[in-house]
Amino acid sequence: MSLWYVLRPDAIKVWENPVVVERLRWYYDVMRDRKPAKFMICKRLDAGCDPSKLSLEELWKLHDDLSKEFGRVWSMICSDELSLDELPRPKFSYLDVKIEIAKRILLSCHFCEHRCGVNRLSGERGFCRLDYRTYVHSWFHHYGEEAPLVPSGTIFYGSCNFRCVFCQNWDISQEHPLDGVEVDAWRLALMQKELRKTGARNINHVGGEPTPNLHTILESLKYLDVNVPQLWNSNMYCSVETMKLLKDVIDIWLPDFKYGNNKCAERLSGIKNYWEVVTRNLKIAAESAPMIIRHLVLPNHIECCTRPVLKWIADNIKDKVLVNVMEQYRPEWLVSKYPEKWPDISRRLRSSEIEEAYAIARELGIVYEPVS
Ligand code: SF4
Numbered sequence: 001m002s003l004w005y006v007l008r009p010d011a012i013k014v015w016e017n018p019v020v021v022e023r024l025r026w027y028y029d030v031m032r033d034r035k036p037a038k039f040m041i042c043k044r045l046d047a048g049c050d051p052s053k054l055s056l057e058e059l060w061k062l063h064d065d066l067s068k069e070f071g072r073v074w075s076m077i078c079s080d081e082l083s084l085d086e087l088p089r090p091k092f093s094y095l096d097v098k099i100e101i102a103k104r105i106l107l108s109c110h111f112c113e114h115r116c117g118v119n120r121l122s123g124e125r126g127f128c129r130l131d132y133r134t135y136v137h138s139w140f141h142h143y144g145e146e147a148p149l150v151p152s153g154t155i156f157y158g159s160c161n162f163r164c165v166f167c168q169n170w171d172i173s174q175e176h177p178l179d180g181v182e183v184d185a186w187r188l189a190l191m192q193k194e195l196r197k198t199g200a201r202n203i204n205h206v207g208g209e210p211t212p213n214l215h216t217i218l219e220s221l222k223y224l225d226v227n228v229p230q231l232w233n234s235n236m237y238c239s240v241e242t243m244k245l246l247k248d249v250i251d252i253w254l255p256d257f258k259y260g261n262n263k264c265a266e267r268l269s270g271i272k273n274y275w276e277v278v279t280r281n282l283k284i285a286a287e288s289a290p291m292i293i294r295h296l297v298l299p300n301h302i303e304c305c306t307r308p309v310l311k312w313i314a315d316n317i318k319d320k321v322l323v324n325v326m327e328q329y330r331p332e333w334l335v336s337k338y339p340e341k342w343p344d345i346s347r348r349l350r351s352s353e354i355e356e357a358y359a360i361a362r363e364l365g366i367v368y369e370p371v372s
Contacts, residue, residue: 011150018219031202037092037251039249043064044089071248072370095249098245109126111214111238113277116128129177137355146292148292150201152200152202153196154193156208157210158177160207162271169208173208181326188217190223196227204254206234211305231253251290259309260309277343290321295324297325305357310364327349
């Protein structure tokens with residue numbers, strides 16, 4: 001019996017739940033090596049030309065055509081009408097087109113909806129404080145994630161495009177984001193390979209936030225030669241362009257959906273248009289791959305955040321996703337230093353608040369228990 005099974009027997013048991021299996025079907029099949037991860041399919045679709053020779057406009061046109069072709073091929077692979085081995089290995093692939101577009105975006109960065117427009121390749125830095133370089137602070141098998149994900153091959157990237165005053169990873173996201181190991185795409189691929197070869201069920205891109213590192217992550221998949229589900233563990237403040245680059249690559253989404261309105265998002269995370277951006281992206285993501293949504297319940301934010309978040313999920317994507325209603329909020333980072341500035345969130349949750357959050361989820365018919 002392996003150690004992780006002893007630590008997390010629920011990670012085995014969870015697959016006896018037919019709702020979990022049904023909603024996470026694609027992820028489950030890739031995890032068990034019954035299907036190829038989406039990035040492996042992207043590598044088999046012929047771009048037909050060298051992407052580096054195209055303008056950005058031409059690249060997007062080609063990308064969108066290839067996305068349609070991906071949809072056709074993917075559905076044939078889902079229904080066992082086609083296998084990866086039947087597809088050729090082109091000189092330039094759909095993945096190469098994505099990599100090239102990501103490099104061009106770096107010249108005037110809009111990986112996320114801050115849309116800083118800085119030239120990160122020349123060393124400029126935007127809101128996330130990153131130039132073109134990617135820093136990894138740690139990578140290991142994570143046993144604390146949701147049961148279907150454990151052991152999760154987690155890679156923690158430095159820096160973030162949010163400024164959450166209660167951040168629990170503040171050391172790598174806010175205070176010392178550049179103190180990690182600088183990695184290029186090749187090294188990142190080796191990390192992923194090692195994680196998978198030693199038993200990870202997935203590669204969990206997290207931080208901080210993975211979004212500002214999209215260019216390195218996409219390029220790493222070019223060098224990655226093992227089958228492993230790609231998991232995007234994000235605040236989902238991605239731009240539409242980033243969502244387009246990701247949606248045919250990610251096998252399972254693990255988004256945070258914290259705030260039920262823009263006022264709370266701006267006051268507690270320094271983010272504008274949170275609601276419009278995140279709900280737009282969640283819809284795109286839910287159409288493209290399985291998803292487990294995390295909602296961190298905040299003290300005193302049941303009515304303004306928990307209720308509208310769960311209501312939106314119930315009204316829009318309830319039957320496609322699983323939801324983890326999280327009760328482990330702790331006042332950390334700036335809230336622990338200056339609790340008088342954010343009195344509403346300067347304590348842990350009361351048991352009555354936790355019960356209320358679960359009651360709302362139950363009332364709305366949201367499936368949350370199998371993964372909590
Ligand atoms: S990733 Fe987002 S925050 Fe960072 S420079 Fe690009 S647009 Fe700005």
